[in-house]
Amino acid sequence: RRRADMFVIVGRSEPLYELELSGGSGASASGNLDQFIIHSALDMVDTALLQHTSLFLRTVDSFGEKFVSAYVTPSHVKFMLLHERNKNEDTIKAFFQEVQELFVKITLNPFYTYDTAITSKGFDDRVRALANRYLA
Amino acid sequence: LGSWLRRLLPRSGGGAEQSRPEPEQPGAEVGFARHAREPRDADGGGGGRGRGGGEAARAWGARGRGPMAMESRRSIYDRDVSRPRQEVSASAFGFLFSEIVQQIQRQAESINDLEGRLEEMGFGIGVKVLELLAARDRRNYRHKHKLVPCLRFVSTTLWRYLFGRDADRLEKSSEQDNEYYIYEKDPLTNRYISVPRQYGALNCAAFAAGIVCGVLDASGFTAKVQAVTVETEPGEAGEADQTVYVVKFDEEVMRREAQLG
Numbered sequence: 001r002r003r004a005d006m007f008v009i010v011g012r013s014e015p016l017y018e019l020e021l022s023g024g025s026g027a028s029a030s031g032n033l034d035q036f037i038i039h040s041a042l043d044m045v046d047t048a049l050l051q052h053t054s055l056f057l058r059t060v061d062s063f064g065e066k067f068v069s070a071y072v073t074p075s076h077v078k079f080m081l082l083h084e085r086n087k088n089e090d091t092i093k094a095f096f097q098e099v100q101e102l103f104v105k106i107t108l109n110p111f112y113t114y115d116t117a118i119t120s121k122g123f124d125d126r127v128r129a130l131a132n133r134y135l136a
Numbered sequence: 137l138g139s140w141l142r143r144l145l146p147r148s149g150g151g152a153e154q155s156r157p158e159p160e161q162p163g164a165e166v167g168f169a170r171h172a173r174e175p176r177d178a179d180g181g182g183g184g185r186g187r188g189g190g191e192a193a194r195a196w197g198a199r200g201r202g203p204m205a206m207e208s209r210r211s212i213y214d215r216d217v218s219r220p221r222q223e224v225s226a227s228a229f230g231f232l233f234s235e236i237v238q239q240i241q242r243q244a245e246s247i248n249d250l251e252g253r254l255e256e257m258g259f260g261i262g263v264k265v266l267e268l269l270a271a272r273d274r275r276n277y278r279h280k281h282k283l284v285p286c287l288r289f290v291s292t293t294l295w296r297y298l299f300g301r302d303a304d305r306l307e308k309s310s311e312q313d314n315e316y317y318i319y320e321k322d323p324l325t326n327r328y329i330s331v332p333r334q335y336g337a338l339n340c341a342a343f344a345a346g347i348v349c350g351v352l353d354a355s356g357f358t359a360k361v362q363a364v365t366v367e368t369e370p371g372e373a374g375e376a377d378q379t380v381y382v383v384k385f386d387e388e389v390m391r392r393e394a395q396l397g
């Protein structure tokens with residue numbers, strides 16, 4: 001049974017980083033659909049932000065069998081994960097927190113301009129490793 | 137042969153001196169540098185290749201780092217974000233800031249421009265510091281919905297991190313609804329600066345004002361922050377001029393604040 005997760009980091013106006021984690025067979029046929037689901041969940045993130053003060057917003061939206069969980073950093077950069085129900089919330093939170101650490105490190109880099117696309121291979125490698133550890 | 141294996145074998149033949157000195161270099165760079173000295177396609181013999189370490193390094197870099205090099209190469213992602221608080225010497229900061237001001241002074245066209253550039257520099261720092269402080273306090277940090285808690289965060293947590301103490305006072309303006317004041321008697325930025333008379337009311341704490349502005353903006357409270365010099369009354373002996381950071385929030389922020397009640 002194909003399980004396609006997607007992790008996106010969204011800045012003020014555009015996505016900064018995208019990671020597709022398809023488990024199982026083949027490429028995700030619904031590639032664009034995943035992005036669309038996440039994009040339309042952005043409004044729900046903003047709504048949830050107004051109601052909660054914690055960084056981890058848990059599940060903010062759902063589409064069919066898929067769920068979108070969100071985590072917002074203090075400077076309002078949104079981490080969003082598209083996943084299926086069978087994920088433990090604490091696991092997701094731990095994943096987000098570890099990515100946040102990586103995010104802080106790249107933000108502190110003077111050669112990285114804040115709110116721009118993240119192209120560092122080191123970052124990508126480590127996020128993939130985290131995804132394998134927490135979300136596989 | 138892998139370059140690491142080649143190192144174990146005696147250097148064969150070839151011209152007189154293939155002796156490439158391998159100085160001991162401390163630190164994580166060792167692995168990388170050593171590999172750089174032995175380009176993959178090097179013939180052991182055949183002298184006169186004359187490839188210095190630099191050239192080899194560049195050739196290596198062009199080919200991309202091999203797996204061996206990656207192990208010993210530390211990246212920014214390996215550093216620990218939550219290291220215990222380290223103190224920076226005030227004089228080190230003084231020297232650095234002095235150079236910053238001099239550099240900007242050469243480029244700036246007016247006093248306002250000078251202050252503006254200092255603020256701009258601080259702004260970038262503010263955004264980064266906000267992320268850093270929150271990441272270190274991950275369990276307790278909460279988003280700020282209203283501006284007073286955010287200002288309090290600025291005048292306590294942020295101030296303690298940057299300057300080792302809280303700001304002196306945080307006040308709301310009695311005349312303007314969207315104005316708040318942060319008082320500071322002896323800003324670290326100004327400690328080693330003496331402003332000549334022709335610069336008028338220049339206040340280099342514009343740098344700190346920029347940091348405040350960055351933190352507020354990143355938290356969702358866009359504002360203009362200006363460092364203003366408040367001159368002491370003549371006669372108040374021994375009192376240095378005070379600095380007041382005037383925080384003026386945008387309309388959008390005030391509207392949201394009113395909506396939240």
